[in-house]
Amino acid sequence: MFKGKRFSLIMAALLMVGLILSGCGSDGGGKSTSSDGGDSSGGGKGGDTIKIGVSVPTTGPSAAEGKDMANGAELAAKHINEAGGVLGKDIELVMVDDACDPQQAVTGANKLVQDEVHIVVGHYCSAAALPASGVLHKAGVPTIMVAANSPQLPEQGYDNLFFINSMVFDQGKRVADYVNEHDMKNLVLIHDNSDYARDLADITKELHEKNGGKVVAFEAINPEEKDFGAIATKIKSLNPDATYFTGFYNAGGLIMKQFKQKGVTGPFIAGDGNPTEPFVEVAGEKDAEGVILSQAVTINYVDTPEAKAFVEEYKETYGNNPLTFGHRHYDGIRLAADAIERVGDETDKEALIKALSETKDFPAFGETYTFKEDGTRENADFLLIQLNNGVFEIVE
Numbered sequence: 001m002f003k004g005k006r007f008s009l010i011m012a013a014l015l016m017v018g019l020i021l022s023g024c025g026s027d028g029g030g031k032s033t034s035s036d037g038g039d040s041s042g043g044g045k046g047g048d049t050i051k052i053g054v055s056v057p058t059t060g061p062s063a064a065e066g067k068d069m070a071n072g073a074e075l076a077a078k079h080i081n082e083a084g085g086v087l088g089k090d091i092e093l094v095m096v097d098d099a100c101d102p103q104q105a106v107t108g109a110n111k112l113v114q115d116e117v118h119i120v121v122g123h124y125c126s127a128a129a130l131p132a133s134g135v136l137h138k139a140g141v142p143t144i145m146v147a148a149n150s151p152q153l154p155e156q157g158y159d160n161l162f163f164i165n166s167m168v169f170d171q172g173k174r175v176a177d178y179v180n181e182h183d184m185k186n187l188v189l190i191h192d193n194s195d196y197a198r199d200l201a202d203i204t205k206e207l208h209e210k211n212g213g214k215v216v217a218f219e220a221i222n223p224e225e226k227d228f229g230a231i232a233t234k235i236k237s238l239n240p241d242a243t244y245f246t247g248f249y250n251a252g253g254l255i256m257k258q259f260k261q262k263g264v265t266g267p268f269i270a271g272d273g274n275p276t277e278p279f280v281e282v283a284g285e286k287d288a289e290g291v292i293l294s295q296a297v298t299i300n301y302v303d304t305p306e307a308k309a310f311v312e313e314y315k316e317t318y319g320n321n322p323l324t325f326g327h328r329h330y331d332g333i334r335l336a337a338d339a340i341e342r343v344g345d346e347t348d349k350e351a352l353i354k355a356l357s358e359t360k361d362f363p364a365f366g367e368t369y370t371f372k373e374d375g376t377r378e379n380a381d382f383l384l385i386q387l388n389n390g391v392f393e394i395v396e
Contacts, residue, residue, distance in 0.1 A: 126150030192247030253282025
């Protein structure tokens with residue numbers, strides 16, 4: 001249970017954003033099961049719980065981020081249920097592990113459809129989200145994408161998808177503008193052939209060249225490799241002004257470490273598949289020093305009492321700091337609950353999709369959500385943060 005000052009702060013935040021939802025009392029806590037509900041004595045027309053599907057990678061190379069997202073979802077369900085639930089019912093989370101694997105993601109999406117979830121909130125890797133989104137679209141399930149942001153997702157034209165992360169283009173533009181402003185003309189781009197990483201590298205290349213820069217190397221790596229000595233030697237010979245790695249932290253940390261050891265010139269920049277703590281753990285504190293990470297708004301840079309209370313409760317509950325998307329998954333569950341409350345019937349999928357599409361300035365941690373016609377966010381932005389003397393600081 002949330003107690004004392006932290007409880008009061010979170011409750012104040014929920015009150016401010018209209019998340020103390022009306023309804024019957026609750027026994028508290030966020031359930032994580034996939035059992036079928038029976039007749040309800042509360043509002044709405046479904047079973048006795050509101051089923052929200054959560055698809056995240058709790059195993060595989062991105063398990064750290066996936067577990068962070070699952071933690072955020074659990075905290076949101078807990079807080080909403082403690083405040084009375086939605087339409088007089090508790091939220092029940094139906095969890096599936098997509099492992100950032102396309103085939104496993106499809107299996108998970110089919111399970112969520114079979115379990116008759118009312119809405120889905122999740123997905124970290126675009127490579128998993130792309131095939132899963134087809135299953136969810138065919139079933140008409142409203143879906144809030146928390147992290148996956150490949151441009152291929154909205155390009156499918158699915159009206160049931162809504163993206164609360166900034167998109168790949170926004171990230172590529174932020175990095176391209178940064179290197180241009182700092183006269184880093186000769187840029188190296190490295191990706192891991194995943195949909196997200198390749199899209200980000202392609203977009204950054206296009207924007208950097210439009211800015212008058214030159215991409216001196218455009219390399220694809222196998223993220224399962226451990227020895228990047230050969231590519232480090234090649235890149236060193238090109239004397240680049242900067243390197244931008246668009247893949248994930250398991251490879252990114254090793255590449256930076258080996259680039260440092262080989263003496264590759266220029267700053268090492270890594271995309272938002274590289275959360276701070278896992279990246280530093282892989283690279284080592286000494287070799288991670290100076291890294292620049294392009295990140296969506298993260299909870300550690302939101303200076304409000306509610307954000308501080310969230311971080312404190314998260315650490316107390318899970319024993320570590322939240323990563324990049326835990327707080328965003330928390331907000332995604334809140335947004336799902338808000339849409340269901342506005343509609344008044346969790347089983348009306350078309351009405352839920354319409355309600356999400358009409359969302360305007362939904363207050364979240366450090367940002368607001370308003371959706372464009374294609375389901376992507378208005379006013380999207382990315383931060384650049386740099387590790388200086390062991391502390392990450394925002395790069396202006």
